[in-house]
Amino acid sequence: MEIEQSLIADIKAIIQSSKEAAIRAVDHERTLMYWRVGQRIFEEEQVGKDRAEYGLYLTQLIAEQLEPEFGSGFSKRQIELFRQFYRQFPIANTLYSQLSWSQYKLLIRLDSQDKRDFYIAETVKNNWTVRQLERQINSSLWERLLLSNDRKSVLAVARSEQNPSDAKEIIKDPMYLEFLGLKRESSYYEKDLEQAIITHLHDFLLELGNGFAFVARQKRLHIEGDEFFVDLVFYNRLLQCFVIIEIKTTKLSHQDIGQLQMYVNYYDRYEKRDFENPTIGILLCADKNNAVVKISLPENNKTIIASEYKLYLPSEKQLIDEMKKEIEKLQKDE
Template sequence: MLVNKSIISDIKNIIAHSKDNAIRAVDHQRTLMYWHIGKRIFEEEQQGKERADYGKFLTKYISEELEPEYGSGFSKRQIELFRQFYRTFPNTNTLYSQLSWSQYKIIIRLESQDKIDFYIAETVKNNWTVRQLERQVYSSLYERLLLSNDKESVLAVAKNEKQPSDAKEIIKDPMFLEFLGLKREASYYERDLESSIITHLQDFLLELGNGFSFVARQKRIHIEGDEFFVDLVFYNRILQCFVIIEIKTTKLTHQDIGQLQMYVNYYDRIEKLVHENPTIGILLCANKNDAVVKFTLPENQKQIFASQYELYLPTEKQLLDEVNKELESFDEN
């Protein structure tokens, strides 16, 4: 008797999917349990609010009573996190089953509601792991987006009020490639930078933004007998188009822009399918002259972008100064 062999793989997929759902369901119940504990602690604390030190006494007392029986998950620090969790999310309707308790522990440490909303939306939308969320928070993704986009647009995307429809809303400038391990003063070639990006490709895709997937490295193309090599090719699911990246470790020139324009034209005319959108080209360069970019490209073009990269993040003071400038400019408008 002939049996369709796909039935086994289908059943295995069902089992794996059910196991994942069960794990998520258990973790969400644990998260809700911590929320209810935090709520009860907060209510008790409010009854003794005339005593300034009552909160500290209460968390210490609860920990001493529960930790011997339930383990280190009910240490004084954990009990304080439960209380903070409830105070950050006083309504259970705002909790997401897609987020784990470990992710919520990262999020409740954020200092503003805008940042909390942003990182929750991005985590759910991109299905970030705990490690991915942690890296984006610690590398100041939110602040860096504020430097590159207007605050209104960033928050609208974060709250799912709108989907990115333009490459300018996704491509960041500058890009901070702090994960590459290269030092600014070190001597290296473009292939070293490219190799580092490939090695840390997952982190680089996170740095690029939403919806990027890797297609090719040093993609060979033939044009009338001449051979060319495109540094990196990606595809963006949200914009539904190819994204070509050329890497330059020197200051950007108009010849670099012309070369990238040729690659973009090639992909538009040879590789792009009818239903797909025009190809986007990004020049990732060590330094750029915005005026050169402006006068080399046609006005109002939306396909070629020059993005300067930095090998490490600016100092906290520099970052705060820039964010404050951006916010002041936003308030004035």
Template structure:
């Protein structure tokens, strides 16, 4: 007699689900333990007259008592983190059950409250792993979205207080594609970059942002006997529209913009349903002239976006310099 494979898979599924629940339960209890320890440390510290001196003495003495018995998880550094954890999240109801301790260790490093709230909201919405959260912080996601939005707009979309109405609210410029594993000093053909994106599609969707799903690559379209191929087609359920991406491994020209506009027009006229919004086109390029982009497109353009990509994580200084350039550009435009 032989057991049915479906029956075995069902049992395996039950075991796997139970193990995942057990791990999540352990993580939740561990987070609560660390929070309660942090609360006790901070409250005891506030009893001292010289809090800074007493606080350091308190944590050092406590670690010397606990570490020999419970291990390195209760070292001076860890106890200090527990204290910071409670200071950052003083309300127990603000803790998220889907966040583990690694999530919180990453979040408490963020001093800016608005920035931290953004990553909490995005993590909760997208169910990022701790590794994905760290990658988004290291790639300066918050700062990149601020290049074309204000803090209030970025936070309201992250918190689901409103649905984004403009592509610039979710598309980053620049996009960071370090996960492709391509060397930045090398030259690549567009097909190489496209293939790397398909190979790392999950990471690319994470970089694109909320609501994206993959539709097609090298999508063939016919226009009155002529044949064209669109590099990548996605759909965004938040914006309720198709999103076309054309890849350029050189500085974009007005011809590139015109080609993308043609693809957008085609999708609007032949693929888009009546209930859907207008198609969005993204030119993913190594470099761009913003003035050329602006002059080539209509003044009321909201459907074509040129976004630079880079194959390495940006430094904080690079993002600061970029934000300063954007502010100077806006000031110059308002004064002209």
């Protein structure tokens, strides 16, 4: 009986795998079709490039001819998207079969090739869904990582051309936790925020970044008869180290930094193995004073990171304002 059940399970797995492969193949062929339509429109534009507004005339003409027969997928807006698709991805064999047309539509709207390359590499490497890619774009993952790293380094890590050499290359500040569903105007106990993170652990791991695995919650430490409890413990296989997260729902203090430093020291002395790198500590806080953080830590500190959390995604204006403030801070530090 067990053999028969195993046989049925294997057959079901084969069927499901084949269905998924067929769906991916169909979607990739559809993506190539849109690319070829965009290529053909672009070629025609070049023939008549001396005629003013010829491109707009073409897209309108094509939509009027195709939409009645093939549906809204060939509206004027979609036709313009096909043309833009070809112009941004002019080499067919550089298109990824792992990416769906819905994902390419998100990528087309990005304003730089470096940014597109980054999100493509991250999507392929992490097997992001359309929803996950959209969330990472909306939460400005590219810009957040760039604040503490150079452009080449961010791209190299995303493409797996190099492993991160510093935790700041993959850990974000701020972290956006809108998926927890907590209201922004409310205050929460640390245990409530911790429970919400555990409930939405998959999304939290996505926000943390590449290579993270969950290890423990409220990890008990015994130190000479005293007991301490670490909020969350993770392991990062890229950094090859433990990552301890302490949650603070109030403004960060130097005492909080000292407490986290003690936990990091404990893990380095009693948990870390010889082949592993020093433990990283993250203070996930509602608010922080960067000057206090900087003065409380050694100048060559690379193991303690303070990251603010936000319970909602930023508006475009908030993002621009935040980016300006962070760039000004970096310039003052140089």
